[in-house]
Amino acid sequence: MLNDSFGRIHSYLRLAVTDRCNLRCRYCMPDTGVDFKPHHGILTFEEIHRLVSIFSMLGIRKIRLTGGEPTVRKNVSRLVSLISALPGIEEVTMTSNGILLAEAICDLHRAGLRRVNISLDTLRPNRFRAITRRDGIDKVLASIDKALSLNMRPVKLNVVVMRGVNDDELRDFADFAIRKGVTVRFIEFMPFAGNRWQSEYFISSDEIRKRLARAFVLRPLDEENSSSAREWEITGEGTRIGFISPVSDHFCASCNRLRLTVDGALRTCLLNNAEISLRDLLRRGASDEELALSIQASLNAKPASHPGIDGLLKQENRTMIAIGG
Ligand code: SAM
Ligand code: SF4
Numbered sequence: 244m245l246n247d248s249f250g251r252i253h254s255y256l257r258l259a260v261t262d263r264c265n266l267r268c269r270y271c272m273p274d275t276g277v278d279f280k281p282h283h284g285i286l287t288f289e290e291i292h293r294l295v296s297i298f299s300m301l302g303i304r305k306i307r308l309t310g311g312e313p314t315v316r317k318n319v320s321r322l323v324s325l326i327s328a329l330p331g332i333e334e335v336t337m338t339s340n341g342i343l344l345a346e347a348i349c350d351l352h353r354a355g356l357r358r359v360n361i362s363l364d365t366l367r368p369n370r371f372r373a374i375t376r377r378d379g380i381d382k383v384l385a386s387i388d389k390a391l392s393l394n395m396r397p398v399k400l401n402v403v404v405m406r407g408v409n410d411d412e413l414r415d416f417a418d419f420a421i422r423k424g425v426t427v428r429f430i431e432f433m434p435f436a437g438n439r440w441q442s443e444y445f446i447s448s449d450e451i452r453k454r455l456a457r458a459f460v461l462r463p464l465d466e467e468n469s470s471s472a473r474e475w476e477i478t479g480e481g482t483r484i485g486f487i488s489p490v491s492d493h494f495c496a497s498c499n500r501l502r503l504t505v506d507g508a509l510r511t512c513l514l515n516n517a518e519i520s521l522r523d524l525l526r527r528g529a530s531d532e533e534l535a536l537s538i539q540a541s542l543n544a545k546p547a548s549h550p551g552i553d554g555l556l557k558q559e560n561r562t563m564i565a566i567g568g
Contacts, residue, residue: 244302245538247511247545251498254304258291259505259567260319261311265342267376268364270403270444271563273437274376280565286507286522288318292325294503294521297534299331303501307336311505311564314343320354327355338362338401338568340375341383348389359390360428362401365409366419374408387425399426399485404451405444413451414458421482428472428485433514434555435563448473448486455484470494489514490555495548501538502567509541513568514549516560517541 245253262285267274286294295306306326313319314337327335334357341361344351348359363383365371371380390398400420404410413429420427429451434440452475455461460478471494472485488494495512502510507522519541524534550558560566 245542247542249547253499253501254302255500256298256303257307257309257500257502257567259310260308260313261316262505262564263315264312264564265315266340269374270432270438280506284506288322290525295326296329297531299329301535304333306332309338309567312340313337314339314347320350323351323356324354341386342379344386345389352393358395360399360401361387364402365412366415397426399428401428401430403430403432404446405432406446410446413455417455417459421480426483426485428487430487431490433489436560437562447491448488452486490552493548504566511542511545512549514555515546516558
């Protein structure tokens with residue numbers, strides 16, 4: 244089992260399959276001047292398969308494909324089928340911006356993809372264009388419907404809330420969740436390299452919840468031990484609303500996740516820049532045992548929690564797409 248020095252058991256791996264994206268969300272990446280990893284630096288499907296087989300032997304049970312936008316990686320459904328066939332892997336899921344998902348989701352589902360989280364920060368087409376610097380809200384909405392029609396439930400929507408940008412849509416999102424039967428998760432805006440984080444845009448989960456409570460009766464649900472989202476139910480509707488609070492109230496004590504970046508670096512924390520390159524070890528001919536020992540050594544050094552906002556603002560970190568969100 245992948246135990247760290249604080250007794251946290253790690254069973255969940257977030258896997259960045261690409262650092263490329265077909266959107267340019269303002270809170271995530273700049274419009275131009277992004278340094279993408281060269282193709283030879285990116286893990287091949289065979290390399291990912293080998294690493295995931297080692298992770299599964301060590302106790303990883305759940306894999307989430309992310310990026311960048313995972314659906315822009317060619318033949319990503321082949322990767323899904325490769326890793327979902329590995330013994331020990333119980334669930335393969337994906338976080339997607341939904342632009343290409345409607346066309347890819349049947350293949351992905353057949354290949355073994357069980358659930359999707361879809362990111363959508365506004366329900367207004369003009370605002371969608373302003374936030375993502377691209378068109379395509381109709382495609383995202385179609386992807387949500389398609390995931391629901393395939394019964395890939397719960398379908399979760401990720402909404403990064405920014406003051407003065409989309410915080411006037413909280414109630415619209417809650418109504419949307421009730422109408423569609425999806426779970427909406429409001430995420431606090433986090434600072435990363437190149438995303439121009441400013442405190443004036445930041446709005447805490449607590450404030451979001453209080454504002455929603457003016458329109459809905461919310462009941463806290465029992466916490467799922469390792470979930471990053473604290474979930475509440477809209478009373479009478481059975482709809483769940485989640486709050487992800489990495490900045491105001493981190494969930495590090497119950498963290499069960501590891502991350503593998505697009506270039507094969509193992510990160511034990513999204514917001515702590517320590518990493519080791521499993522790709523380099525693998526390409527130098529390391530055995531499975533050596534790779535497993537490196538994974539465990541990295542986990543032994545995992546800190547109790549990530550830095551607070553002042554530390555985060557001072558820390559050099561990769562961009563979100565280079566880590567894998
Ligand atoms: N492209 C996919 C997507 O957008 O769903 C997957 C990768 S994206 C980096 C993963 C998640 O991170 C998305 O839900 C996105 O909204 C969130 N995210 C990106 N930048 C963020 C930031 N600065 N603060 C909080 N969440 C962020
Ligand atoms: Fe692309 Fe996702 Fe980042 Fe938006 S949040 S730019 S969709 S990787």
